[in-house]
Amino acid sequence: MALPWLEAMGAPDVAAQQQLPRRMCAILFPFGIAMPKDDAEDRQWGWFPTGEGKDFQLTNVLKPLEPLMDDVSIFHGLSHPRCRAMNGHDTGDTFLTANHLAPVTYQNTISLDQYAAGHIGTETRLASLTLSTDGGVGPRTRTTTLSYSDRGQPIPALSDPKQIFERLFGQDGASKQDRRKLANSASILDLVMDQSKSLGHKLGVADQRKMSEFETSVREVELRIERSHGWLDIPLPQVDRDSIAIEATVDAPRDYLKAIYDLQFLAFQTDLTRISTYQIGSYGPSRARTFPGVLGLNPDWHGLAHAAAKKGGPENIGRFDQFLAENLARFLTRLKETPEGEGNMLDRTLVLYGSSNSRTHQNHNYPLLLAGGSGLGLKHNHYLHFDEKTPMSNLFVTMLHALGLQTESFVDSTGPLNGLT
Helix, strand or coil: CCCCCCHHHCCCCHHHHHCCCCEEEEEECCCCCCCCCCCCCCHHHCCCCEEEECEEECCCCCHHHHHHHHHEEEEECCCCHHHCCCCCCCHHHHCCCCCCCCCCCCCCCCCHHHHHHHHHHHHCCCCCEEEECCCECCCCCCCCCCCECCCCCECCEECCHHHHHHHHHCCCCCCHHHHHHHHHHHHHHHHHHHHHHHHHHHCCHHHHHHHHHHHHHHHHHHHHHHHHHHHCCCCCCCCCHHHCCCCCCCCCHHHHHHHHHHHHHHHHHCCCCCEEEEECCCCCCCHHHHHHHHHCCCCCHHHHHHHHHCCCHHHHHHHHHHHHHHHHHHHHHHHHCCEECCEEHHHHEEEEEECCCCCCCCCCCCCEEEECCHHHCCCCCEEEECCCCCCCHHHHHHHHHHCCCCCCCCCCCCCCCCCCC
């Protein structure tokens, strides 16, 4: 296992620079944004900037990102063509898969993060980190996870900061007791899988689907156990527990969001994983729906989004979107202020941020931005406009290329996204 680059090693050469980690994080917020017309008096509370290309101006909403724009690109016009006709609140499931969820089966496909983890996840203790405010997987079309396996099954998300911290930094050393626990866990899972297979031919279609999802969850645990065996003799990094508000709950959104972002940052900094996803809230019933109340706004995020076109509506939802942007900016700043090689962590970390709605229930022109990756060949500080012929999957292809994967396509892509390299 290679050590991270340290200043004591001297100036890195090109080969050493290429060995530094390449990372990716994807973040979704639900319900869409305000999109007032360009001549509207409340245009400054719309999510999208004014102008185009290099000649653009951020509105109040994304103003917190202004000091970081040399590392940020904003996109206009991108969406998933296969998802445009879907119900407006079903598309959280497809944000990273670009897949049309056909009625009845609602079968999904592999998500971008898991595709990347399948190629670079073997280099770290955790192949990927899946987080959400609500945790678990949620119901079909109202997912509470952004991550889907190569079989299209949802991967359960973690939501409790304390539990996430223990998953990352809990001291599971190489004691005999630890090895015995892993061995016992493996044998129990073998028994469960044998019993589930014996039930298969006795179940109806709906129950078979549920069993398939259950078996996918079991396989995820099996994989974690297998990986744990390989890492038992390698000590976990020591992290100051008090540096994170791990007792934070959704009842205190400021502390909670800060804790989730801090945990992702530390997971990257310690190289426990290089892939993470975070779903801030679900399109269904969500513990995040009350988050706007932290600003004295109506504590109904969904209601704020629906009222975005009414008098005063753009400012209300815009102020909350600005709050979300402030949290994102803090995360990006931490990455940028942390040296790595000849640059900083943000140079080698891709951060995709956005929603799968523009206005509520509308699946066109997603509000999207990509931060980081300057050390991976990406160029930023522009507001790129595209027509609907350009699928969002083109952005995925460019991101995969930046991660070092020579991927020719992802779902419905037509090539890399123009303007980023």
